Amino acid sequence: MALENKLNITDSTELARMEEKISKKKAVELFENGYLDHYEAGTFRMLAAIHKYLFDEIYDFAGKVRTVNIAKSNFRFAPVMYLQAAIENVEKMPQSTFDEIVEKYVEMNIAHPFREGNGRSMRIWLDSILKKELSMVIDWSTVNKEDYLLAMERSPIKDIEIKYILKQALTDKVNDREVYMKGIDYSYYYEGYAIYKAKDL
Numbered sequence: 001m002a003l004e005n006k007l008n009i010t011d012s013t014e015l016a017r018m019e020e021k022i023s024k025k026k027a028v029e030l031f032e033n034g035y036l037d038h039y040e041a042g043t044f045r046m047l048a049a050i051h052k053y054l055f056d057e058i059y060d061f062a063g064k065v066r067t068v069n070i071a072k073s074n075f076r077f078a079p080v081m082y083l084q085a086a087i088e089n090v091e092k093m094p095q096s097t098f099d100e101i102v103e104k105y106v107e108m109n110i111a112h113p114f115r116e117g118n119g120r121s122m123r124i125w126l127d128s129i130l131k132k133e134l135s136m137v138i139d140w141s142t143v144n145k146e147d148y149l150l151a152m153e154r155s156p157i158k159d160i161e162i163k164y165i166l167k168q169a170l171t172d173k174v175n176d177r178e179v180y181m182k183g184i185d186y187s188y189y190y191e192g193y194a195i196y197k198a199k200d201l
């Protein structure tokens, strides 16, 4: 069954297809219209604005912090009970060096603020921090998807692999739309989340 959505789609493959199409269109708009210039890189407000922009046509929860506990590949993201505090702590993390920025990204991923679409909105968020602080972005077209995902799965325990992968892909082509859009491509990781109950913690 598909996640509840504004398009009234019940088939999960169909929803995934529409979601990818719409969020990519929205991502191009975001890139072109300078909307994110109104936000401060590294804040949750900015991440929420990105999420809302990408998914508002699809989900009621666009831009909103999730209200269920979620897990993927046996990893439990921050429990709803601690999510607000986790987000506030991540926001306070420094972001002046490459290592600090990736560490912040890894921690925001552990928080996983949204019900769906964390990967895509967080990669745009990461790029906006790198752009502001280092005048660089990730060239997502050079990042191997399997390597990236394995490194992300590993990142709560050890962040050396994701740091290595992202560092290799740094580029100063900050205004190149292709470089940016490849980050949105990762949306074909359609598999959903397992929901867990607080008593299972």
Ligand SMILES: Nc1ncnc2c1ncn2[C@@H]1O[C@H](COP(=O)(O)OP(=O)(O)O)[C@@H](O)[C@H]1O
Residues within 6 Å of the ligand: 072, 073, 074, 075, 109, 114, 115, 116, 117, 118, 119, 120, 121, 149, 152, 153, 154, 186, 187, 188, 189
């Ligand atoms: N087991 C895991 N542990 C930690 N992070 C993960 C795990 N699996 C996936 N991720 C991260 O979560 C992202 C997927 O989140 P999701 O909410 O499905 O976003 P999207 O729908 O945009 O892909 C991946 O891109 C990766 O960065």
Ligand SMILES: [Mg+2]
Residues within 6 Å of the ligand: 116, 117, 118, 189, 190, 191, 192
């Ligand atoms: Mg997903």
